[in-house]
Amino acid sequence: MILYDFDYERPGTLQEAMSLLRNSGVDARLLAGGTDLLPNMRVQNLKPALLISLGAIAPMPPQAGEDGSIRIDALSRLADLENSDFIRREIPLLAESAHAVGGNQIRQSATLGGNLCQETRCLHLNQEHDYQFAAPCYKRGGDCCYPYPGNKPGSCWSVYMSDTAPALIALGAEVEILGEEGTRSVPAERLFSGNALTPLLIARSEMIRSLIVPAAPAGFGWGYHKSTLRGGLEFAMANMAVTLRLEDDGETCAAARIVVGAVSEGPLRASSAERKLVGKALTAELLSEAADDASDEINPLPHHGFTRNYLRENIRVYLRRTLTAALERASGGII
Amino acid sequence: MSELNFVGKSFKRKDGPDKVTGRAVYSEDVKLPGTLIGRILRSPHPHARIVGIDTSKARALPGVKGVITVEDTKGVKHGFVETPRYPADQEVLARGKVVHVGEEIAAVAAVDAITAQRALALIEVEYEILPAVFDAERAMDPSAPEIHPSHPKVKEEYANIGGKSEGGWGDVERGFAESHYVREDRFESQVRTHGYLESQVTLAHWEGDKLNVWTSSMGNFVKRAKLAKTLDLPYSAVRIHKTYVGGTFGGKIDLFSHEYCAARLSILTGRPVRIVASREEIFSAFRHAQPLIVEVKTGVKKDGTILAQQMRVINDAGAYRGSGVVVVFLAWGFTMAPYRCPNLKYEGFSVYTNYSVRAPQRGHGCPKVRFAIESQLDMIAEALGIDPIAIRLRNARQPGEELPNGDNVHNGNLPACIRMAAEKSELLKKYGQARKTPQTGHLRRGIGIGISAYFGGSLVYPNSSGVMVKMNDDGSAIVLTGAIDVGQGSETIIAQIVAEELAVGMDDVKLISSDTDATPQDIGAWVSGMTYITGNAARQAAGNAREKLIQVAAEQMKVPVEDLWVENKEVFNRRHPEQRMSYAQVFAASVATRRGDTIVGEGFWRTMRDEPTHPSLATTKGRWTENYAFSAQVAEVEVDIETGEAKLVKAYTVHDCGFPINPALVKGQVDGQVSMALGHAFLEEVLTKNGYTLNPNWLDYRMPTIHNMAASEDADVITEEYRVGQPYRTKEVGEGLVSGILAAMGNAVYDATGVRLYSTPFAPDRILDGLKKLQLKQAAEIRETTTEMQWSQP
Ligand SMILES: Cc1cc2nc3c(=O)[nH]c(=O)nc-3n(C[C@H](O)[C@H](O)[C@H](O)COP(=O)(O)OP(=O)(O)OC[C@H]3O[C@@H](n4cnc5c(N)ncnc54)[C@H](O)[C@@H]3O)c2cc1C
Numbered sequence A: 001m002i003l004y005d006f007d008y009e010r011p012g013t014l015q016e017a018m019s020l021l022r023n024s025g026v027d028a029r030l031l032a033g034g035t036d037l038l039p040n041m042r043v044q045n046l047k048p049a050l051l052i053s054l055g056a057i058a059p060m061p062p063q064a065g066e067d068g069s070i071r072i073d074a075l076s077r078l079a080d081l082e083n084s085d086f087i088r089r090e091i092p093l094l095a096e097s098a099h100a101v102g103g104n105q106i107r108q109s110a111t112l113g114g115n116l117c118q119e120t121r122c123l124h125l126n127q128e129h130d131y132q133f134a135a136p137c138y139k140r141g142g143d144c145c146y147p148y149p150g151n152k153p154g155s156c157w158s159v160y161m162s163d164t165a166p167a168l169i170a171l172g173a174e175v176e177i178l179g180e181e182g183t184r185s186v187p188a189e190r191l192f193s194g195n196a197l198t199p200l201l202i203a204r205s206e207m208i209r210s211l212i213v214p215a216a217p218a219g220f221g222w223g224y225h226k227s228t229l230r231g232g233l234e235f236a237m238a239n240m241a242v243t244l245r246l247e248d249d250g251e252t253c254a255a256a257r258i259v260v261g262a263v264s265e266g267p268l269r270a271s272s273a274e275r276k277l278v279g280k281a282l283t284a285e286l287l288s289e290a291a292d293d294a295s296d297e298i299n300p301l302p303h304h305g306f307t308r309n310y311l312r313e314n315i316r317v318y319l320r321r322t323l324t325a326a327l328e329r330a331s332g333g334i335i
Numbered sequence B: 001m002s003e004l005n006f007v008g009k010s011f012k013r014k015d016g017p018d019k020v021t022g023r024a025v026y027s028e029d030v031k032l033p034g035t036l037i038g039r040i041l042r043s044p045h046p047h048a049r050i051v052g053i054d055t056s057k058a059r060a061l062p063g064v065k066g067v068i069t070v071e072d073t074k075g076v077k078h079g080f081v082e083t084p085r086y087p088a089d090q091e092v093l094a095r096g097k098v099v100h101v102g103e104e105i106a107a108v109a110a111v112d113a114i115t116a117q118r119a120l121a122l123i124e125v126e127y128e129i130l131p132a133v134f135d136a137e138r139a140m141d142p143s144a145p146e147i148h149p150s151h152p153k154v155k156e157e158y159a160n161i162g163g164k165s166e167g168g169w170g171d172v173e174r175g176f177a178e179s180h181y182v183r184e185d186r187f188e189s190q191v192r193t194h195g196y197l198e199s200q201v202t203l204a205h206w207e208g209d210k211l212n213v214w215t216s217s218m219g220n221f222v223k224r225a226k227l228a229k230t231l232d233l234p235y236s237a238v239r240i241h242k243t244y245v246g247g248t249f250g251g252k253i254d255l256f257s258h259e260y261c262a263a264r265l266s267i268l269t270g271r272p273v274r275i276v277a278s279r280e281e282i283f284s285a286f287r288h289a290q291p292l293i294v295e296v297k298t299g300v301k302k303d304g305t306i307l308a309q310q311m312r313v314i315n316d317a318g319a320y321r322g323s324g325v326v327v328v329f330l331a332w333g334f335t336m337a338p339y340r341c342p343n344l345k346y347e348g349f350s351v352y353t354n355y356s357v358r359a360p361q362r363g364h365g366c367p368k369v370r371f372a373i374e375s376q377l378d379m380i381a382e383a384l385g386i387d388p389i390a391i392r393l394r395n396a397r398q399p400g401e402e403l404p405n406g407d408n409v410h411n412g413n414l415p416a417c418i419r420m421a422a423e424k425s426e427l428l429k430k431y432g433q434a435r436k437t438p439q440t441g442h443l444r445r446g447i448g449i450g451i452s453a454y455f456g457g458s459l460v461y462p463n464s465s466g467v468m469v470k471m472n473d474d475g476s477a478i479v480l481t482g483a484i485d486v487g488q489g490s491e492t493i494i495a496q497i498v499a500e501e502l503a504v505g506m507d508d509v510k511l512i513s514s515d516t517d518a519t520p521q522d523i524g525a526w527v528s529g530m531t532y533i534t535g536n537a538a539r540q541a542a543g544n545a546r547e548k549l550i551q552v553a554a555e556q557m558k559v560p561v562e563d564l565w566v567e568n569k570e571v572f573n574r575r576h577p578e579q580r581m582s583y584a585q586v587f588a589a590s591v592a593t594r595r596g597d598t599i600v601g602e603g604f605w606r607t608m609r610d611e612p613t614h615p616s617l618a619t620t621k622g623r624w625t626e627n628y629a630f631s632a633q634v635a636e637v638e639v640d641i642e643t644g645e646a647k648l649v650k651a652y653t654v655h656d657c658g659f660p661i662n663p664a665l666v667k668g669q670v671d672g673q674v675s676m677a678l679g680h681a682f683l684e685e686v687l688t689k690n691g692y693t694l695n696p697n698w699l700d701y702r703m704p705t706i707h708n709m710a711a712s713e714d715a716d717v718i719t720e721e722y723r724v725g726q727p728y729r730t731k732e733v734g735e736g737l738v739s740g741i742l743a744a745m746g747n748a749v750y751d752a753t754g755v756r757l758y759s760t761p762f763a764p765d766r767i768l769d770g771l772k773k774l775q776l777k778q779a780a781e782i783r784e785t786t787t788e789m790q791w792s793q794p
C-alpha cells in the first residue's frame, strides 16, 4: 500500500503527457508499467505528487527504417518484445535481454523505457524504512550510507540493474528523447552518469520516446547472459551483453562491445578487453584472455550479498562463455 | 469388508475447488463494517532500554481510535513453552526494554491505513541504547551483553542461556577409547524462514462479551488459550473462527503480538480491528527458524559400527525463549532415533541473541542435525573404505527395536528404506564416478544419500483431538473437527476416513472445522500427528456412529448386531444381503424409537495414552512418540566447477509413513519437502547485519520457484495396515523429509567435486573456494611426490 496522498492523470496523447510533465508545477513522474516506480513509492524512496500514466497511449509496433535500423517505441511492453517474431529475428539480443527481466507477470506490464529508467538498487534501500534503516541515506536525501559508512559524503554505491541496458549498449542503440526543445538523440551508453544518486542523464521533464537499433552488419554475432542464483524472478548478480563483428575473412574481429551490468552505478564497457579483440583472429584463448581482462577491468561493487571476489569469478567465466557464443554466431553458426 | 473404498486412495482435495476458483476465504477476506486498521510500532534498535513512551500526540490525531502500550495490557506473559522450568517469558508489548529489531512497543487503531501510519510516527519513544550481541557463541561468553539472565538451573558459567537439554547413555569416553576410528566435525547453518505466502493477518471483533477472531493460524485451540490468558478472559469468551490458511510451515504457531493487539484494541474501541503484517515485517520482526551449530564426534569400529557419539548443539535462539529450548531437545531425538549407538552423550544449549524470536520450521532442527551426522558418516565410511549404503545398514535401527528412552520402533523399517533407495537410484553404481574417472567439460554429477527419522505426534497442549460425526436424516454426515487445514489436506483425509468407516460417499461427508466454539478440541497442525491423532479420533467417531446405526437397525430388523454391516449408506444383513435399511430409514427409526436420538458419534485420541506428559525438555527423559517414520533419500546434483553453481537434478525418497491414507497427498508432501530442502541447500538465507534484515522480500530472499524443482521420485515402504474399525498407525510424512535429502545434497556435492561443505547454504562462492583449496592441495601433493621421486632417483 502506498501510504501518502498523490494525484493521478491519464492523458490520451503524448503531447498532453509532456505538457503535464512540464507544466504541472509539482514533482511529477511518468508512470509506464509501474513495476519499478510503484514499489519505490510503496517504501517511499520516491514520493512524487503527481503520476502521469502513459497507460492510455498505445505503443507503436517496431518499425524498420530505410537504413535497416529498427525503431522501438519506449512504451513497448517487455513481453511484447520478447514474444515478437520480428524482434526475435532481427534483434535476438534485445528479445533475450527482455526475457531475462523478472517474471512473466512483470514483463506483461513492464516497458522498455521504464526498464532503462529504473532506479538503482541496494538492500538498504529497497525496503520499508519504518524501523529498519529509518534515517535516510544519501540516496534518499539524507546524510549517511549504511553499507559504506566510511565513504565520502554523498557517494552512493547502489547498483543499476536493468537487464536490457547492457544489450542496448552492446547493440549500439540510440535513445530518442522528447524534451522541451523537441527531440534529441544520444547513444544508449551516454544515458548513464555513473553516479548512483542521479544515475540517468535525462531531465525529469524529458521522456524516452524510442530506441533505435542499427541494422546488424554482416559477420555479426551476439551473446547474452544474466547471472542469478535462482535462475529467474530475480535481479541480476551480473548481466552481460556482447556483440562481435568479424571481417570478411570470417576470423578477424572488426568490432567488439562487451558490456557488464548490475555491478556498478551504471552499465560498464570493458574497453580494454574490447581493444584486445579488435584486429585479431578470434581464438578460444583470446576470448578467454579478454574475459579475464574484462573481469579485472570491471571491478564489480559487492552488492546484494555477493562478494567482489565471487562476482569477478562469475563474470570471468560467463563472459568467456558469452563471447564464445557470440563468436559462434558471428562465424555463421547459430543466430 | 476388508476391501477399502476410500482410505488409501488419491481423492482430490476437498479444499481444491474453493482455492482454485478464488472462493476460499482467508482471514484478510473477512470484512466487517466499521473495521479499524491496526498497526504496530516496532523497535528500531536491537537492544535498548525504553526510557519513556509518549503517545499523547498519536492519541490526539483525528481518526485515531485507540493506542496501546504495555501499560494498557494485563501484564500476562506468554511463551512458546510454558512449563514450571520454562515459564512464560514474553510480554505482549515490550516492557522497559527491547531486545530485537522490530520488537512490538505500541499499537494503534485508526480509521484508515494512512492515519494509522501517521499515528505511529507521532509516538515518541526515548531509548537508551544497550550493547547487543548477534553470535550465539559470543553471547555465551560471560562478558557478553546480557539479554536475559541465564537459566538458573544451568550450571555452566555461560551468559544468555535460555535453556539446556542433556541426554545420553553408556560411557562415551570408553566408547571412543575402544573405537578404531574417531572423528570430530563442526557444522553450521544459515537463518531460513518459512516463506508462507499468506501474510500474518488478524481480524478481531469484541462484541461486549465475546471476542471473535479470524487469524492465520496452524492451531486454533493453542491460539485461543494464549489469547484468552493474556487478555485475562475465560476461554469461552474467545472464539477463533475457521478461515483458509495460506501456508504456515511452523511459522504461525504460538501467540503473536499483533493478534493480541488487534484483540485488545477491539475491546478498547468496540470496533473490529484488523492488522496485516507487511512482508518486510514478517522478515524483519516475526519468527524465523533456528540456525544450529552442531559439533559431532563419532567413534566407530573397523566395520563402521558406531560405538560412541558425542553431540554439542548450540542454538541461536533469538531474543526470547521461543521454541529455542524445544529445538535443542528435539535435536537430541533426531540424533538418537535412526542409528543404534551404545554410548551417546548429548548436550544442547539454547542461547539468547538480539535477533527476533525463533519458531519451529518444518523439520524443527532435524535437517541441521541430519546434515551434520550424515555428512560425517560419509567421511567416516570413506576413511574406512566402506560404501555409504553399507555403513548405514550396519547402524540402522531394526523393526521392533526398543529405544533407550522407552519408545519402540514397532514395524518401522529403516533398513528397507535404505535398500530400496540405493536400488532405485543405483547409488553404488554412480557413486564416486566424478572423482574417480577422468572428466571433461565444466559440469560434474554427484550422488549422495541421507537418512532420517521423525516423530509422529507427541504430547503437547492440548494433547488430544476430539471429533464428532453427526448423522443427517438423509443419511449423510457432518464432521466436527478442530483440525486445521493449512494446505496439508487434513480435511480431505478426515473425510476419507469417515467415508470409509461409515460407508458413505466422499460427497456425503461435510466438515465443520477449526472453529473453537463449534468443534471439539484438536492438537493443531504442528506436531506431525494430525493424521494419526485426529485421524484416529475421526475413525472412532465415525465408527461410533456406525455402531449406533447398526444397533438401531438390529432392533428394527430383529437381527443380531454381529450379522449386520454397512455399505453404500445402508445397513444390511450379511447372511441375507437383500435385507437392508437405508441410513435415512435407520435415522427415522432412531428418532422414533429412541427418544429422539439423532445419532451422533464421538471419538477422541491421545498419543501415548499411558504417559502422563511430554518428555522432559531438559533431561530428555520420558517417552517422545509412539510412531517413528523413517526415510532414506538420495540426491543427484550437478555442479559447474568453473562458477561453483550447483543444483539438485534428481531426488529419490523412500519413506515409511506407515499407511498412506491419501497417496497423492503423500506425494505432495514429498515434493514440497524436496523443494524446501533444495532452497535450504542452495538458495535461501535471511541476510542480517547487526540484527537488521537486509533482504526482507521475495526478490532478495530466494525461495525456489517451480523451475528450480528437481525430478522427485518416491516410494513408500508400507509397514502398516488400515482396517475398518481398528486403530491404525500412520506415521508422519509432513516434516521428516526435509532432512535426509539435505544431507544427501551435501554428500552429492562432495561426490561431484571432492569439496566437503560444513555449512549451508552450498553457495557458489563456497563451492568455488573449496575447489580452489583442493587444487592447491593437489598441486602440493604433486610437488611432494615429485620431490620424493627425485630423492629416490638412484
Ligand atoms: C518482482 C520484480 C522483479 C523485477 N525484476 C527485474 C529484472 O530482473 N530486471 C530488470 O531489469 N528489472 C526488474 N524489475 C524492475 C522493473 O520491473 C523493470 O525495470 C521494468 O522494466 C520497469 O518498467 P516499467 O514500465 O514498469 O517502469 P515504471 O515503473 O513505470 O517506471 C520506472 C521509472 O521510469 C520512468 N519512466 C518510465 N517510462 C519512461 C519513459 N518512456 N521515459 C522516461 N522515463 C520513463 C518512470 O517515471 C519511473 O521513474 C523487477 C521489478 C519487480 C517488481
Ligand code: SF4
Binding pocket: A121, A122, A123, A124, A125, A137, A138, A139, A140, A144, A145, A146, A147, A148, A155, A156, A157, A158, A196
Ligand atoms: S549505497 Fe546508496 S542506497 Fe545504499 S545505503 Fe548507501 S547511500 Fe543508500
